[in-house]
Amino acid sequence: xxxxxxxxFPISSETSRRGLIxxxxxxxxxxxxxxxxxxxxxxxxxxxxxxxxxxxxxxELSGGQERKIIVDLGLSAMLLFGVFIAIFVGVGLVYKxxxxxxxxxxxxxxxxxxxFIVGKYLGLCLTLLVNVVVMGMGVSFALIYVSSGWDPLALxxxxxxxxxxxQLMILTGIALLFSSFSSPALSALLTFFIFIVGHxxxxxxxxxxxxxSISARWLFGGLYYLLPNLANLSYITxxxxxxxxxxxxxxxxxxxxxxxxxxxxxxxxxxxxxxxxK
Amino acid sequence: MQAIIEIENLTKDYEVGxxxxxxxxxxxxxxxxxxxxxxxxxxxxxxxxxxxxLKLLMRLIFPTGGGARILGRDIADIAMHNQIGYLPxxxxxxxxxxxxxxxxxxxxxxxxxxxxxxxxxxxxLSRVRLEEKKWDIQLRKFSKGxxxxxxxxxxxxxxxxxxxxxxxxxxxxxxxxxxxxxxxAGMRQEGKTxxxxxxxxxxxxxxxxxxxxxxxxQLANVGNLDELRQRAGDRNHxxxxxxxxxxDTLRFHLPEGDQYQLTSxxxxxxxxxxxxxxxxxxxxxxxxxxxKLVSVQPVRQSLEELFLS
Numbered sequence: 001x002x003x004x005x006x007x008x009f010p011i012s013s014e015t016s017r018r019g020l021i022x023x024x025x026x027x028x029x030x031x032x033x034x035x036x037x038x039x040x041x042x043x044x045x046x047x048x049x050x051x052x053x054x055x056x057x058x059x060e061l062s063g064g065q066e067r068k069i070i071v072d073l074g075l076s077a078m079l080l081f082g083v084f085i086a087i088f089v090g091v092g093l094v095y096k097x098x099x100x101x102x103x104x105x106x107x108x109x110x111x112x113x114x115x116f117i118v119g120k121y122l123g124l125c126l127t128l129l130v131n132v133v134v135m136g137m138g139v140s141f142a143l144i145y146v147s148s149g150w151d152p153l154a155l156x157x158x159x160x161x162x163x164x165x166x167q168l169m170i171l172t173g174i175a176l177l178f179s180s181f182s183s184p185a186l187s188a189l190l191t192f193f194i195f196i197v198g199h200x201x202x203x204x205x206x207x208x209x210x211x212x213s214i215s216a217r218w219l220f221g222g223l224y225y226l227l228p229n230l231a232n233l234s235y236i237t238x239x240x241x242x243x244x245x246x247x248x249x250x251x252x253x254x255x256x257x258x259x260x261x262x263x264x265x266x267x268x269x270x271x272x273x274x275x276x277x278k
Numbered sequence: 279m280q281a282i283i284e285i286e287n288l289t290k291d292y293e294v295g296x297x298x299x300x301x302x303x304x305x306x307x308x309x310x311x312x313x314x315x316x317x318x319x320x321x322x323x324x325x326x327x328x329x330x331x332l333k334l335l336m337r338l339i340f341p342t343g344g345g346a347r348i349l350g351r352d353i354a355d356i357a358m359h360n361q362i363g364y365l366p367x368x369x370x371x372x373x374x375x376x377x378x379x380x381x382x383x384x385x386x387x388x389x390x391x392x393x394x395x396x397x398x399x400x401x402x403l404s405r406v407r408l409e410e411k412k413w414d415i416q417l418r419k420f421s422k423g424x425x426x427x428x429x430x431x432x433x434x435x436x437x438x439x440x441x442x443x444x445x446x447x448x449x450x451x452x453x454x455x456x457x458x459x460x461x462x463a464g465m466r467q468e469g470k471t472x473x474x475x476x477x478x479x480x481x482x483x484x485x486x487x488x489x490x491x492x493x494x495x496q497l498a499n500v501g502n503l504d505e506l507r508q509r510a511g512d513r514n515h516x517x518x519x520x521x522x523x524x525x526d527t528l529r530f531h532l533p534e535g536d537q538y539q540l541t542s543x544x545x546x547x548x549x550x551x552x553x554x555x556x557x558x559x560x561x562x563x564x565x566x567x568x569x570k571l572v573s574v575q576p577v578r579q580s581l582e583e584l585f586l587s
Contacts (some may be wrong), residue, residue, distance in 0.1 A: 019389040026386035030372070037374040100370050105432060108336045108364035108442075109387045110356050276339040278292070 023111050024119040031093065031123020040089055040127060043081050048136050050077055055142040066146050067153055071237035071240040073138035075160060079236070081135070082128055082168040083195055089127070090175025091187035093120045094272070103277060114269040121176050121265060128168045136161040153242055159250055166257045167233045171195055173261045174228070177268040181275070196225070198230035228260055282440055282471045283312035283335070284307075287344035290330050295367060304330045306495040309345065317462065317472040319482035322492035328475040329367055331492075336364055348440060360388065362434035367444040367475075369425055373418035377403060377428050380417060384435045391518050395435075402431035407457050422449035430458065441465060447481055515577040516553075518560050521546040523569030525579040531563035546572055 035041070054073050058066065094117070097103040106116065139161075140154035174194055178187035197204070201224055207222035233253050235245050290305040305327040312318045322328045332340045335346055337353055351358040371380050378399050385395030403413050406427040417425065426449045433441055446462065447455045455478070462485055465472050476482050482489060483503065490500040499506055520528075525540040525547060532538050538560065539550040547569070549560050557574060564571055 022389045023387050026383065029386075030383055034372065034374055066297065101366065102365040102370060102372055104333075104336070104338060104365065105371065105384070105429075106387070107338055108359060108362070108366075108433075109384065110359040111387055112356050183350075254399075274340075277333070278339065 008042075015091060019110065020112070020115060024115045024122065027106075027116055027119025028122035028126060031120050032126045035089060035124065035127040038089075040085060041131060043085065044131065044134050044138075047077055048138055050054040050262070051138050053144050060186045067151065068240040068264060070139065070146060071153060071157055072143050072236060074135070074142065075157065075164060075236040075239060076131060078135045078139070078166050079163070079167070082132060082164065083171060085128060085131065086124070086168050086171040087175050087188050087191045087195075090124055090172045091179045091191065093124060093176055094179045095184050095187075096146055098277060101277075107277075113273045117176065117180070117269045118265060121172060124172050124176075125169055127190050128172065129165065132161060132165045132168070151241075156242055156244050157239045159245050160235040162250065163233045163235050163245070163253060166254060167230050170198075170230070170233075170260055170264075173264040173268070177264045177271075180268045180272040191242045194227055195230065198228045199234065201227060201231050210261055229256070233257070279313040281311040282314050282316075282317075283310075283346070283348050283473060285310050285335075285346045286332075286419060286458060288331065288334060288341055289343035289348055290327075290339065291336060291342040304495055305334070308492070308495075308497055309344075310490055310497060311393045312471060312473055313470055315466065315469050316487045317466055317474065317485050319486035319489035320473060320475045320492065321479070321489055322475075326492040327495040328492055329444055330495075332364070332366075332442055332473075335442065337407075358502055361439045362452060363436065363438035363441040363443075365426075365429045365433040365446055368422075368448060369429035371425065371428060371432075374416060376414045376416055377408060377420070377424075377431075378413045380428065381431055381435055384432045388436045394525050398435055399431075402434055403428075405434075406431045406461065423451060423454050426450055426458075427454070430461065438470065440471045440473065443472065443476075445476055446474060447476060447478050455481065516551050516557055517549065517558065517577045518549040518574050519546050519572040520549065520564050520569045521572055523547055523564060523567040527567045528560075528563055528569065531566050533559055550577065566582065 051074055054070055055066075058069050058073070097106070103116075107113070136158060139157060142156045143151040143157075164227070171194075175187060175191045178190050182190070204220050204224040204227070208217050208224055211217045211220060212245060235243075238245070286309050288305055288308040289303070291301040291303050293299045294302050308327070308331060320328050320331065330339070334341050335348065335353055346353045348358055349361055372383075378396075381399035381402060382395045385398050390398065400413075403410075408424060408427045408431070412420075412424065417428065420428065426446070430443075430446060433443070443462070446458055450458060459481055462472055462474070474482070474486070486503075488500065488502045489506065491498045493508075525542050528549070529538070529540060529545065537552045537556050541548045542549075551557060551560060560575065561571060
């Protein structure tokens with residue numbers, strides 16, 4: 001760079017550094033606004049209807065198991081709805097911007113590609129957070145309703161809800177990673193595949209140790225470490241029995257997820273930074 | 279002259295084909311400078327490489343070779359984007375946002391606070407003459423011309439020193455074109471440097487201090503219009519229009535030679551002379567034949583003729 005020429009047009013790098021956070025937050029807020037205006041949160045209406053129906057009818061048929069059923073049904077629906085949002089909104093986050101060329105005006109501004117990726121990611125995570133919190137409150141209220149008073153389950157399910165949210169955060173990151181280089185259909189398929197396999201990661205480890213061939217051991221061992229261990233983040237069934245995960249378990253799961261998310265977002269940024277927008 | 283945009287040997291190859299990939303050169307060793315405060319026109323037929331150049335400068339695509347500096351900084355320097363504005367061709371924005379929200383979002387990306395960005399958004403929407411009742415309507419309901427105005431406004435949200443405009447008149451009606459032309463001319467008064475691509479040659483002719491013509495990815499010509507005309511061998515013809523005389527009678531009274539081109543038109547007799555010194559002969563001949571002089575004016579080669587030459 002011609003530093004003499006550049007000195008004639010000073011641009012504060014301090015403003016630029018501070019702006020990194022502002023810009024990321026601005027992109028996240030806009031991604032959240034997009035999700036809201038695209039009626040993504042309308043799934044909450046369906047969820048509330050489902051839960052209300054369960055609270056009123058299923059409890060009467062289940063012979064005292066109504067509380068467990070509400071927790072199982074509520075948290076499973078929460079995970080399922082969240083997975084659909086994470087996958088179908090997540091894979092379109094970047095692709096839509098490229099396809100509609102809205103990205104041209106964004107990158108002409110002082111926005112780094114990494115800031116865009118992280119901003120988009122945080123925006124969808126915020127949408128999922130609102131979704132999960134409202135659904136969690138719905139499950140808690142349903143429990144209080146069927147118990148005709150305060151129910152300790154209404155509070156004890158929240159660590160399991162937190163773990164569901166962490167799963168959704170990982171899945172959103174994976175969807176975003178695929179969408180940084182692939183088509184939405186393929187990205188959705190691969191993300192869903194990883195969601196399924198991620199819940200059987202202990203089986204992958206078992207396969208890695210039981211296989212005779214070294215290459216098969218390496219393959220399953222590699223997949224075990226490469227794919228997210230979502231089984232560790234699944235606590236729906238014990239939550240139905242009133243069990244609460246140990247703080248150390250939640251902390252370890254959160255730390256693992258944080259590292260995993262940082263790695264996949266870094267890879268997504270690296271890929272996205274090299275893309276030509278023709 | 280202080281160069282604000284310095285492009286050096288900028289080259290871009292695209293890979294085409296699915297199985298057997300081959301390279302197509304979209305831009306071939308482009309080198310040019312744009313000076314401070316200039317309105318610079320960038321011309322070329324479809325596929326000549328104009329938009330590719332702008333995308334390279336905006337870092338939307340990466341060069342195969344060469345490089346460029348804007349405001350003395352390499353185009354890879356993101357901080358430089360604080361001082362530039364860009365209107366893409368056929369702009370498409372977030373259709374779930376209103377015009378005001380979109381401009382405020384753009385302001386947010388430059389780090390402006392709520393009050394500042396609201397003020398800038400309102401000022402610019404007024405400046406691009408978007409009716410105030412349209413400011414809070416979602417962009418999905420906007421016509422192409424209205425989107426173009428919003429696009430211009432977003433390109434100016436940071437009060438940039440350099441503005442890049444890709445087909446800024448596209449989609450605008452004649453009134454809109456005039457307004458945008460005035461807006462661009464106003465940027466010159468503010469000391470901004472404007473780099474604009476356009477197919478509408480009359481606008482380029484009126485607005486631009488210098489132009490570059492791109493042909494098949496290569497720079498064919500660059501300079502101000504007079505320089506380009508000289509290079510193209512423009513002979514500064516003069517056109518004389520007269521009534522009350524016919525071509526045969528007038529030719530009889532003119533000296534021998536092929537320096538006079540006479541054409542009968544609906545508005546009268548059109549006499550084109552190759553040199554100013556021949557005007558007197560024509561006027562004398564007209565008086566002899568009882569003809570009436572209507573107009574005498576120089577005929578300059580138009581930008582269109584230069585573009586096609």
